[in-house]
Amino acid sequence: MATDAQRFEAATNSSWFLEQDDRNRLQAYLKHIDYLLPNERIMAAPSAGEGNMNLTLRVFTDRRHFILKQSRPWVAKFPDIPAPVERIHVERDFLMSISRDRFLESHSPELLRADSANYVLLMEDVGDASDLSAIYREGETLAEQDLKTLTTYAATLHQLCPMGYPENRPLRELNHAHIFDLPFRPDNGFPLEAIHPGLADVARPFQHDQRLRNRATALGERYLSPGPCLLHGDYYPGSFLRIDDRLTIIDAEFSFCGTPEFDLGVLRAHLLLAQTPPPLLEVIRREYTPVTQDFSWELVEDFCNVEIMRRLIGIAQLPLELSLEERQQMLERARAGLV
Template sequence: MDLLVDQRADVEAHLLRLGWIAADEPLLDLAKAGEGNMNRTLRARLPGRTLILKQAVPFVAKYPDIPAPVDRLDAEAAFYRAIAGHAALRRHTPELLGEDPAEHLLCIEDLGEAADLTRWYADGPRAGDGALLDTLVDWLGTLHGLDASAIGFPANLDMRRLNHTHIFEVPFDPANGVPLSGALGSQQARLARDGELLKAAAELGGRYLAQPGDCAVLLHGDFYPGSWLEQADGRVAVIDPEFGFVGPPEFDVGVLRAHLTFAGFKEDAIDAHLDRYRAPAGFDPAQARAFAGIEIIRRLLGVAQLPLAADDETRARWITEARRMVLS
């Protein structure tokens, strides 16, 4: 079964076989839900409700030439199950309604009219957005406070290997095929010859891929504005935990810090919001900043580009600062 908007009859029959819809619930419409990169994600409209359907395919949906592990939604389903008993997390996360491993398909609660917070990249934060950010920081601290050893979470190693390539290797390769301006291309070429930076990136990448250590926690794995939904009632929700794994908390916090920089939050404001984060024992703030630096470089020089309004001068300044963060 292919989850495509023009395959409504096949999708309806499959949902009926799974028991996800009733015989008297015709599938009225299938439409794209959001701007996700990895998977086919559609909204199924029924007479009295809507569902979100998500299917993994053996490539990145937005970039079909990039292979991706087709079992990646196993980790997403495991994540939803892991937090199901924790009201503070579940309150800001959609509910898993069904799982079809044979078709790599999930059925997820539809949160209704909502937009992700990638608007921050172009417009910056609005009045009141600080409260949304505080909720997200609190959510992350609660997630990292779970007893990861009791969860039995899958290693999700194939997804981590894919992510590792695009975070810690591809951005430093001038032949990666990403179109850059002359100034940024020159900066990338300098970074590609920067032995000290490359060594530090390799060490951080090794920590990302390593077996869980003493300070390992359950990670979201992609904690950035594209995974945060602002709902019509003003609440914020966290989605798309398919990159989740048990690993270093500094990775999630570093990714968060990097994207707050892109969103236009001032350094002192970022620090003030992150002061709310309930860090687990052994948390290393310097390593979180190093992961943030890598994420900044990755998003400016790698494949997964963002809809940033920043000019080249600002981007170059960010890269210079990111190098300092990695090496400090």
């Protein structure tokens, strides 16, 4: 059986398959691309969080620190799931596109180096930051100022659609399957019972609901259709970092030019999953200025409901502190909003 390094080289023509536990290899790679200063040595390279898609390391040398991110032709957390390795180029293009806007740039990591041949980005390390996944815990909530910043970031981003921006179709098709299709299929093979006892039984009626599946299919077609706005594409708490008073948005590999309602629907869905107080939810509608004439808050709600359902009965689970009954109630409310 081929090793991961051999699989990587066969798919990419690159012999630089990087791993967290091989500091000597990292040292050699960074020297190979002429990124290290004379006599600069790597001291440590721990994982930079719990991301699903890529190898992401915080590299500490005896002079500085930075983020190293390498994509694979598969999902890092699920090596049996193929994924387009070119997604790293999309994130590169996103960071380059927003660098022209002072507000977006101030809430995004700086791109230091892009090595397209080896599917690597080197980026600013914003510090010992944690993402906002803590809001899923009971008693935690997103600060109003943070939500205002996130809404303003989305509104500012949606004013952009750079000429020739990548369609990102292969990664969007993978995302599409896991949002709009597989969670609503009874034969998807997801280990729901292992995720939460009783969840497989709760999911079954939704997996056999043809009207619900038809609605999800229609929304999936909207997601895959081109649109006038640059989207982040994965706008949820795992993509938001907090360090002191700075909020940084990361992981834009799912970005594309599409319908802006998708980003807002995903954001709203995760606030609901985190049981955010209703008055705080209104910040999005109050602070967001639509940039398209046909913008629809109803479509935002539709994308929100699909995202809720796929996070509860799909493979991309969250650290939710919800009982089985609470999960079922959220699923029923989301379904009612869709059909």
